[in-house]
Amino acid sequence: MTFVDIPVEIRSKVTVSVDGEAVEVLEGDTILDACTKAGKITPTVCYGPTVTPVNACRVCVVELEGARTLVPSCSRPAEEGMVVKTDTERVTNNRKMVLEFLATSSDVSQSEEIQGWLGEYGADLDRYDPATTERMTDEVKIEDDLYIRAYDRCVLCYKCVEACGEDAQWTFAIAMSGRGFNNRISTEFDVTLPDSACVYCGNCVAVCPTNALQFKTEFDLRKMGDWRPEDQTVTRTVCSYCGVGCNLDLHVQDNSIVKVDSPMDHSITSGNLCVKGRFGYQYVQNRPAE
Amino acid sequence: MPEIAVTAATATDEERNAVADSVLLQNPGQISFEAAGPALTFDGDRVARGGQERIFNRRHLLLPVLHDVRDAIGWLSEGAINEISTTLQVPPAEVYGVASFYELFTFEAPSAPDALHVCDDTACRIKGANELKGELSADGHNVHGSPCLGLCEQAPAVFVQRTGEAHVSVRSATKESVEAALGGAMTNPVAPVPQSSEDLTLLRRVHDAAAVDYDGYVATGGYEALAKAVAMSPAEVVTHVGNAGLTGRGGAAFPTGFKWSAVAGEPGPRHLVINADESEPGTFKDRVIMEHDPYSLIEAMTIGGYAMGAEQGWIYIRGEYPEATRQLKSAIAEARSKGMLGDNVGGHNFRFDIELRLGAGAYICGEETALLNSIEGYRGEPRNKPPFPTTHGLFGQPTAINNVETMVNVNQIMLLGGDEYAAIGTEKSTGTKLFCLSGHVANPGVYEVTYGATLREVIDLAGGATGNLKSILMGGAAGSFISTDMLDVPLTIEDSRENGFSLGSGVVMLLNDTVDYDDFVARIAQFFREESCGQCVPCRVGTVRQGESLLRIREKGAPIETERKMLDDFAMVMKDSSICGLGHTASGAILSAIDLGLIGGQP
Numbered sequence: 001m002t003f004v005d006i007p008v009e010i011r012s013k014v015t016v017s018v019d020g021e022a023v024e025v026l027e028g029d030t031i032l033d034a035c036t037k038a039g040k041i042t043p044t045v046c047y048g049p050t051v052t053p054v055n056a057c058r059v060c061v062v063e064l065e066g067a068r069t070l071v072p073s074c075s076r077p078a079e080e081g082m083v084v085k086t087d088t089e090r091v092t093n094n095r096k097m098v099l100e101f102l103a104t105s106s107d108v109s110q111s112e113e114i115q116g117w118l119g120e121y122g123a124d125l126d127r128y129d130p131a132t133t134e135r136m137t138d139e140v141k142i143e144d145d146l147y148i149r150a151y152d153r154c155v156l157c158y159k160c161v162e163a164c165g166e167d168a169q170w171t172f173a174i175a176m177s178g179r180g181f182n183n184r185i186s187t188e189f190d191v192t193l194p195d196s197a198c199v200y201c202g203n204c205v206a207v208c209p210t211n212a213l214q215f216k217t218e219f220d221l222r223k224m225g226d227w228r229p230e231d232q233t234v235t236r237t238v239c240s241y242c243g244v245g246c247n248l249d250l251h252v253q254d255n256s257i258v259k260v261d262s263p264m265d266h267s268i269t270s271g272n273l274c275v276k277g278r279f280g281y282q283y284v285q286n287r288p289a290e
Numbered sequence: 291m292p293e294i295a296v297t298a299a300t301a302t303d304e305e306r307n308a309v310a311d312s313v314l315l316q317n318p319g320q321i322s323f324e325a326a327g328p329a330l331t332f333d334g335d336r337v338a339r340g341g342q343e344r345i346f347n348r349r350h351l352l353l354p355v356l357h358d359v360r361d362a363i364g365w366l367s368e369g370a371i372n373e374i375s376t377t378l379q380v381p382p383a384e385v386y387g388v389a390s391f392y393e394l395f396t397f398e399a400p401s402a403p404d405a406l407h408v409c410d411d412t413a414c415r416i417k418g419a420n421e422l423k424g425e426l427s428a429d430g431h432n433v434h435g436s437p438c439l440g441l442c443e444q445a446p447a448v449f450v451q452r453t454g455e456a457h458v459s460v461r462s463a464t465k466e467s468v469e470a471a472l473g474g475a476m477t478n479p480v481a482p483v484p485q486s487s488e489d490l491t492l493l494r495r496v497h498d499a500a501a502v503d504y505d506g507y508v509a510t511g512g513y514e515a516l517a518k519a520v521a522m523s524p525a526e527v528v529t530h531v532g533n534a535g536l537t538g539r540g541g542a543a544f545p546t547g548f549k550w551s552a553v554a555g556e557p558g559p560r561h562l563v564i565n566a567d568e569s570e571p572g573t574f575k576d577r578v579i580m581e582h583d584p585y586s587l588i589e590a591m592t593i594g595g596y597a598m599g600a601e602q603g604w605i606y607i608r609g610e611y612p613e614a615t616r617q618l619k620s621a622i623a624e625a626r627s628k629g630m631l632g633d634n635v636g637g638h639n640f641r642f643d644i645e646l647r648l649g650a651g652a653y654i655c656g657e658e659t660a661l662l663n664s665i666e667g668y669r670g671e672p673r674n675k676p677p678f679p680t681t682h683g684l685f686g687q688p689t690a691i692n693n694v695e696t697m698v699n700v701n702q703i704m705l706l707g708g709d710e711y712a713a714i715g716t717e718k719s720t721g722t723k724l725f726c727l728s729g730h731v732a733n734p735g736v737y738e739v740t741y742g743a744t745l746r747e748v749i750d751l752a753g754g755a756t757g758n759l760k761s762i763l764m765g766g767a768a769g770s771f772i773s774t775d776m777l778d779v780p781l782t783i784e785d786s787r788e789n790g791f792s793l794g795s796g797v798v799m800l801l802n803d804t805v806d807y808d809d810f811v812a813r814i815a816q817f818f819r820e821e822s823c824g825q826c827v828p829c830r831v832g833t834v835r836q837g838e839s840l841l842r843i844r845e846k847g848a849p850i851e852t853e854r855k856m857l858d859d860f861a862m863v864m865k866d867s868s869i870c871g872l873g874h875t876a877s878g879a880i881l882s883a884i885d886l887g888l889i890g891g892q893p
Contacts, residue, residue, distance in 0.1 A: 058869075
C-alpha cells in the first residue's frame with residue numbers, strides 16, 4: 001500500500017491582548033493580524049499582502065508591553081501573552097510624525113489612504129517651512145509607453161524592489177541605491193528601463209502605494225485632467241494569452257482600457273501578471289480609423 | 291538564482307583582471323560551512339546556482355571584490371559593475387545598490403587617481419580641518435570631506451585612498467605631509483597612549499614595538515590566556531566571562547557572558563564576529579589595540595571560538611583604518627603559519643580561523659545587524675530585531691558580535707579568573723575601561739582607567755583641559771554634551787546613566803569656550819543625516835528635518851520655542867519608531883546642546 005504524504009500545516013493558536021481585548025491568532029501571524037482581528041484599523045504603507053514586509057515605513061507601530069521602543073506590527077510575530085496597545089497617545093503621536101515625514105518629503109497626494117490618515121492623525125504639515133524643508137524633487141521618468149516612474153512621489157517602501165525580486169518576478173531590475181535621504185529606487189547606474197533587466201511585468205506598478213509607478217495611460221489622462229476613476233468600470237476576466245488562467249481586472253474609462261491589474265487575493269496570481277496580461281490589451285481596442 | 295541581464299557596457303581588460311584576481315585571491319581555504327551543507331565553491335570559476343541559500347553562493351564576496359576593483363582602477367565603471375555582476379551572479383542593479391551605499395566607492399572617473407578624505411568631523415573640525423580641506427582643494431587634489439577617521443588624538447587627519455598602491459592615514463596632517471603621502475611616504479603610527487606601561491593592563495603592550503610580531507607577542511605573555519582557556523571546558527570559559535561581569539565596550543554595555551552562553555546553546559555552525567567598524571566620532575581606542583597589539587585580539591577571538599564552539603571568526607574593520615588592517619592581516623597570516631589558527635589550533639583539538647573584512651565608509655555598518663548584512667554582500671541596512679543575532683546572525687546562523695575592546699578583556703579574564711576580574715572596578719562596572727580623550731585637552735590619547743574613576747580624574751590624567759573648558763561631549767555624536775558640573779561623576783555605566791548621559795564607546799571630547807557651537811552641533815546633525823542608511827522613515831527624514839530646524843535657528847533667527855517643539859517631536863519619533871540605534875540616538879547630542887544653552891540661547 002502506498003502512503004501519500006499530504007503536507008498539513010499545523011499551527012497552534014496564540015492569544016494576544018490588543019487594547020485589553022483578548023484575540024486568538026495562529027502562531028506565525030503578526031501583531032498586525034491580531035490588531036485586524038480585533039477590529040483595529042492600522043495604517044500601513046510598506047506592508048502588502050503579497051510582499052514580504054521590510055518594516056521600513058514604521059507607520060504601523062504599536063506599543064508592546066516590555067519593549068523599550070514601539071514595534072512594527074506588520075512584521076512582529078504574535079507571541080502568547082503579548083500585551084499590545086494601539087490607542088495610546090504615544091502610538092498616535094508616532095504615527096502622526098511618520099505621516100508628517102512622509103508627506104513633507106514626498107508627494108503623497110495620489111494616495112487616498114495616506115491622505116485619509118494625515119487627517120485622522122492630525123498631521124500638521126503647515127508647521128514645515130517649505131523654503132527650508134527638503135523634498136524629493138525627481139523628474140518623472142518616461143522611458144516607454146507602458147509605465148512611468150515619478151520618484152517625487154516615492155516613499156521608498158521597497159515594495160517594488162520586493163516585487164521585482166524575490167517576492168514575485170525574480171528579475172531584480174531595480175534595487176535601492178544610494179544612502180539616507182539620497183536613497184532612490186534605481187536600475188544599475190540609473191540606466192533607463194529598456195536598457196535594464198526589466199521585463200515589464202508591471203508587478204512593481206501593482207504594489208506601489210503612492211502612484212509613483214503608474215500606467216502611462218493613467219499618467220497621460222491625469223496630465224490632461226481627464227483621469228476620472230468615478231466614471232470607470234472594472235471588469236474581471238481571464239487572460240487569454242496562455243493556459244495559466246490569470247484573472248485580469250480591466251479598468252475601463254470611456255470604453256477604453258486604461259489600466260489592468262489582478263486581484264491580490266487570487267490564488268493563481270496574487271496580484272501578479274506578466275507583460276502580456278498587464279500591458280498587452282491594445283488588440284482589444286484596435287478600432288477602425290474614424 | 292535570477293537570470294543575470296547586464297547592459298551593453300563591457301569591462302576593460304584591467305577591470306576584468308581585477309575582478310578575476312580578486313575572486314581567486316579570496317582566502318578560499320579558510321571558510322568552512324560543511325555543517326550547513328556544501329562548502330562554498332571556490333575552485334576555478336564555478337558558480338553555485340539554483341536558488342540556494344545565501345551561504346552557498348558567492349554574494350558575500352561582493353564587498354571584497356568591489357574594494358579590489360576600486361583599488362586597482364580608482365573607481366567603478368558600468369562595465370566593471372557588469373563584470374562583477376556576471377562573475378558573482380548578483381544582479382547588476384543590486385551590485386550598484388550595494389556599491390552606492392558606501393562612501394569609498396565612486397562611479398565617475400576621478401579627477402586624480404588618489405582620493406583624499408579629509409576628516410572635517412568633531413575633533414578635527416576644531417583643529418583646523420576645514421582650512422586644510424580648503425588648501426588641498428585649492429591645489430586641485432581630489433578632496434572629499436569625511437566623517438570621523440578615528441584619529442582624533444592626532445587631528446586633523448586625512449585618509450589617502452590611493453589607486454594601485456596601499457592606502458595611508460596621515461596624522462596631524464598638513465598640506466605638505468598629505469602631499470608626501472600621495473607620493474607614497476608612510477609614517478609609522480605612534481601609540482597615542484601617554485600612560486606608562488605600569489599603569490596599563492589591556493594596553494600593556496602598546497609601547498612595545500616588538501609585540502606586533504608573533505615572537506614578540508609570545509615573549510610578553512601572549513597566548514597564556516588561551517592556554518588557561520583550553521585547560522577548561524568551553525562551558526567553563528563562558529562561565530568565567532559571565533562571572534567577570536564583562537559588558538560590551540562598543541556602546542550598548544550588553545553583558546558579554548549572556549551573549550556567549552546564548553550562542554553556545556544554539557545549534558551550530560556558529561560565528562564569532564568582531565565589530566571593528568569603529569566609526570563613532572571621537573572614538574579611536576580599538577584602532578590603537580589593532581595597530582599595536584593585533585595578536586591580543588586574535589588570541590581573545592580564539593578563546594571565544596573555543597568557548598562558543600564557533601569555528602569561523604570574522605573581523606569587520608572599517609575601510610579607513612589602513613594601518614590597523616595591515617597589522618591584522620599580517621598577524622592573522624602569521625598566527626595561521628604558527629598553527630595558532632586553522633584546523634587544530636595550537637594542537638588543542640579545535641578548529642578556528644579568522645576572515646578579515648573591510649568596510650567601505652558607512653557608520654551604520656557598526657550597527658551589528660547592518661554589519662552582518664554588509665559581510666553577506668547586502669546593503670548595510672540594519673535588520674529588524676527580533677530575531678537577534680545570537681539565534682539568527684551571519685548567514686542566518688547563531689552569531690556573537692563583540693567589540694574589539696570587549697574582546698581583548700577576555701584575555702584578562704582568563705588570566706585572572708572571572709571572579710577576580712569582577713573585583714576590579716565597581717560592582718556593576720567591572721574591569722578597566724579605555725577612554726578616548728580628544729579636543730581641547732593637553733595630552734589627547736587613549737587612557738585606560740579602572741571603572742570608578744571620575745571624569746575629572748580622567749581629564750587630569752590627560753594633563754587637563756586647554757583653555758576655558760565649557761562642555762564635554764561624552765559618547766560621541768550618539769552621546770550627549772554635559773557641563774562641567776558633571777566633572778566629579780564616576781565614569782561607570784551606572785553613574786553615567788543616573789546622571790543622564792552614556793559612556794557609549796568611551797569618547798571624552800573636551801570643548802573650551804572658543805568652540806563655535808552652532809557650527810559644531812550642525813556638523814553632528816549633518817553627520818547623522820549623511821550616515822542614516824535611509825531604510826526607515828523616522829530616521830531617513832528625521833535626521834534631515836532636525837538639521838533643517840537647527841539651520842532655521844542659526845541662520846533665520848527662528849524662535850527657539852517653536853523649533854524646540856519640532857525638535858522634540860523629531861526626537862520622539864526617531865527614538866520610538868526607528869529600526870536601530872542610529873535613529874534612537876541621533877537627537878541626543880543636539881537636544882543636550884540646547885538644554886545646556888550651548889546653542890539657541892538659554893532655554
